Amino acid sequence: xxxPNRHPDHAAPLDPVDAETLGAAGxxxxxxxxxxxxxxxxTPLVALPGLAAATGVAAxxxxxxxxxxxxxxxxxLGGAYAVALLVLEEAQRHLDRVLSFADLADPxxxxxxxxxxxxxxxxxxxGRSVAWxxxxxxxxxxxxxxxxxxxxxxxxxxxxxxxxxxxxxSYDESVEEAARVAAREGWTVVSDTSWxxxxxxxxxxxxxxxxxxxxxxxQLPAPPTHVFVQCGVGGIAAATAAxxxxxxxxxxPRFVVVDPARAACMFESARAGRPVKVAEGEPTVxxxxxxxxxxxxxxxxxxxxxxxxxxxxxxxxxxxxxxxADPLAADPPVVAGESGxxxxxxxxxxxADPxxxxxxxxxxxxxxxxxxxxxATDPALYERLVGRPPSSVGTSGAAP
Numbered sequence: 001x002x003x004p005n006r007h008p009d010h011a012a013p014l015d016p017v018d019a020e021t022l023g024a025a026g027x028x029x030x031x032x033x034x035x036x037x038x039x040x041x042x043t044p045l046v047a048l049p050g051l052a053a054a055t056g057v058a059a060x061x062x063x064x065x066x067x068x069x070x071x072x073x074x075x076x077l078g079g080a081y082a083v084a085l086l087v088l089e090e091a092q093r094h095l096d097r098v099l100s101f102a103d104l105a106d107p108x109x110x111x112x113x114x115x116x117x118x119x120x121x122x123x124x125x126x127g128r129s130v131a132w133x134x135x136x137x138x139x140x141x142x143x144x145x146x147x148x149x150x151x152x153x154x155x156x157x158x159x160x161x162x163x164x165x166x167x168x169x170s171y172d173e174s175v176e177e178a179a180r181v182a183a184r185e186g187w188t189v190v191s192d193t194s195w196x197x198x199x200x201x202x203x204x205x206x207x208x209x210x211x212x213x214x215x216x217x218x219q220l221p222a223p224p225t226h227v228f229v230q231c232g233v234g235g236i237a238a239a240t241a242a243x244x245x246x247x248x249x250x251x252x253p254r255f256v257v258v259d260p261a262r263a264a265c266m267f268e269s270a271r272a273g274r275p276v277k278v279a280e281g282e283p284t285v286x287x288x289x290x291x292x293x294x295x296x297x298x299x300x301x302x303x304x305x306x307x308x309x310x311x312x313x314x315x316x317x318x319x320x321x322x323x324x325a326d327p328l329a330a331d332p333p334v335v336a337g338e339s340g341x342x343x344x345x346x347x348x349x350x351x352a353d354p355x356x357x358x359x360x361x362x363x364x365x366x367x368x369x370x371x372x373x374x375x376a377t378d379p380a381l382y383e384r385l386v387g388r389p390p391s392s393v394g395t396s397g398a399a400p
Contacts, residue, residue, distance in 0.1 A: 001311045002256075002308055002309075002310040002349075002350060002353070002356045003267060003270055003271060003310065004307070005306050005307055006273075007303070009303075014242060014301065014304070014305075018242060018297075018300065019242075019246060021203045021204070021207050022203075022207060022246065023243065023246040023247075024214075024246065026207040026210050027207075027211055027213070027214040029207065030077060030081055030207060031211055032101060033081050033101050033208075034211060035101075036101050036104075040069065042218075043063060043064055043065050043212075043215065044063075045062070045063055045064075045215075045220065046061065046062050046063075046064055046334055046372075047060070048060040048328075048331045049330050049331065050327065050330035051327065051328055051331055053330075054328060055347075055351045056351070056363075057351070057362060057366040057367070058364060058366055058367050059221075059368065060344075060347075060367075060368040060370070061216075061369055061370075062334065062369075062371065062372050063212055063215070063216050063219075063369070064334055064372045064375075065212065065373050065374065066334075066335055066337075066340065066372060066374060066375025066376075069132075071128055072125070072337075072374055072375045072376075073125040073129075073337075073340075073373055073375070074125075074212060074371065074373045075125035075128065075129045075374075076128075077129075077209055077211050077212070078129060078204075078206065079128075079130035079132075079192070079205060080129045080133030080136070081204065081207070081208040082190050082205050083118055083130060083190055086116075086188060086190070086201070087104065087109065087112065087113045087116065087137045087139060088103065088104070088109070090112055090116065091112040094112050095112075104136070104137050110137065110138040113138040114138050114140075117140040117141065117186075117187040117188065118130055118133075118134050118139055118187065118190050119142045119144065119178050119181065119189050119190070120141075120143060120178055120190050120192075121143075121144040121145070121146070121167075121171065121174035121175040121178040121191065122144070122145060122149070122157070122174075123145075123148075123149060123153075123171055123287055123289075123290060124145075124149055124153035124157070124287065124288060124378075125377060126192045127143040127144075127145065127157045128153075128160070130162075131157050131161070131162035132160045134160070135160040141160070141163070142162065142165060142178075142182075143162045143163070144165045144175075144177055145157075145165070145166055145167065145174060146167050146170055146173065147166070150381065152378050152379070152380060152381075154166075165177075165178075170280045170290075170292060171291050171292070172277070172280075172291065172293045175193060175293075178191070179191070179195075179198075188201075189201065192206075192233060192235050193233040193293070193294075193295040193298075194296050195296065196296070199297050202235065202297055203297060205235060206235045206236075206238060206239040206297070206298070207239070209235060209236050210239050210242075212239075212240065212371060213239075213244055213247070214243065214247075216369065220367075220369070222367060223248055223253065225253050225254065225361075225366045225367045225368075226253055226254045226256070226362060226368050226369070227254070227255045227368075227369045227370070228256045228258055228343040228346045228347045228350075228370050229241075229256075229257065229343045230258045230289055230342035230346070231258060231289070231298075232263075232288060232289040232291040233265070233291045233293070233294055233298060234257075234266055234295045234301075234302060235295060235298055237257045237266070237298065237302060237306075238295075238297070238298035238300075238301035238302050241257075241301060241306060245305055254308075254360055255306050255307050255308075256309070256310060256346060256360070257270075257302055257306050257308070257309045257310070258310055258311070258342050258343050259309065259311045259312075260284040260286040260289050260290070261284075261313050261314075262281055262282055263284050263286070263290050263292055264278060264311045265277065265292050265293055266309060267309045267310065267311050269294050269303075270303070270306070271309075275293075275299045277292055277293040279292070284317075285317055285385070286314075286338055286339045286342055287339060287378075288337070288373070288374060288377075289339050289342065308360065310346050310349065312342060312346055312349060316345040316348070316349060317341065317345055318338070318385050318386075319345070320344050321338060321382070322386055323341075324341055325386050325393045332394065333393050335375045335376050335390045335393045335394075336374070336375070337373075337374040337376050337377050338378075338381065339373060339374055340374040340375065341370075341372055342373075343372075347370060350362070375390065376390035379391075
């Protein structure tokens with residue numbers, strides 16, 4: 001289902017704080033963080049010429065985040081980066097000197113980190129990033145997971161030394177529990193969603209995601225005309241839209257936000273014209289997007305910049321996993337987890353509907369950009385949905 005944004009305000013400037021956080025300076029900051037990893041490489045940009053020809057557009061490129069920092073998803077950019085930055089800020093207050101990411105190994109900085117506990121709620125990928133980031137700087141982490149998070153995803157987080165807390169509720173209830181316990185214990189919450197009075201840290205998490213677009217703009221042969229990005233609470237979609245706009249100005253691409261039909265909180269917010277929490281129903285197979293309450297920070301950006309909002313069904317999400325694993329002859333195979341290919345699933349739905357295709361100006365000159373946000377972060381589930389293990393699929397930056 002597609003819903004055009006009835007009240008976009010492309011001409012108005014972004015909120016100054018959002019513009020500073022999500023623009024070129026913010027991307028430079030996260031790329032400075034990434035430069036400290038000797039084995040870090042930009043994630044691959046994969047061209048799909050066969051699919052482009054079959055769907056009548058000039059080009060389709062996907063940014064494959066399955067290999068990002070060895071953590072399997074784009075979330076590696078957000079939580080770990082925010083943890084590192086927060087540790088540096090706290091250490092600067094204690095040590096009364098300016099510090100850089102290179103100082104994270106300084107014993108005095110690590111002593112400050114050792115007295116810090118970071119907490120968050122997660123569907124799986126964000127918690128893995130926070131736990132990994134905390135372990136790298138020598139801090140403690142406590143990760144809250146809801147009842148729908150699979151045991152393999154819990155184990156993938158726990159291996160970084162995190163204390164795991166299972167909440168018998170939804171993702172949104174685990175967010176509330178993490179905030180409640182952290183406030184009581186004096187811990188620092190590193191959430192990928194915002195709420196009233198809590199925006200700076202989610203903004204830093206979103207700032208981390210701008211590295212995806214910064215890298216892509218250097219890799220792409222030409223800027224995209226259309227971008228389709230999946231949306232849980234909204235962080236990745238808002239960061240992507242804002243960075244493209246701030247970098248390209250009037251040459252900005254058209255931007256479509258893609259929700260799971262069973263967890264369409266941003267879609268329903270667009271329908272209502274304000275942030276809307278949707279009722280929890282049957283869980284979606286798109287587990288990393290199983291969110292019912294949008295981030296107000298992300299909504300503020302997307303309400304202004306998005307050209308449309310849409311939903312995809314369960315079958316469409318699984319079908320795109322299989323399509324990427326067994327692509328058309330000219331295209332390389334790509335491993336995409338059950339949430340990873342949702343942006344591409346949105347594009348395929350739109351391109352099959354002549355009215356929506358025309359409304360978005362999709363034609364033979366269009367250049368499409370999507371993000372594969374995760375690899376096979378639950379390999380057993382991937383094998384069950386695709387019909388074979390991720391290790392048999394192939395290359396193009398598949399998740400480890």
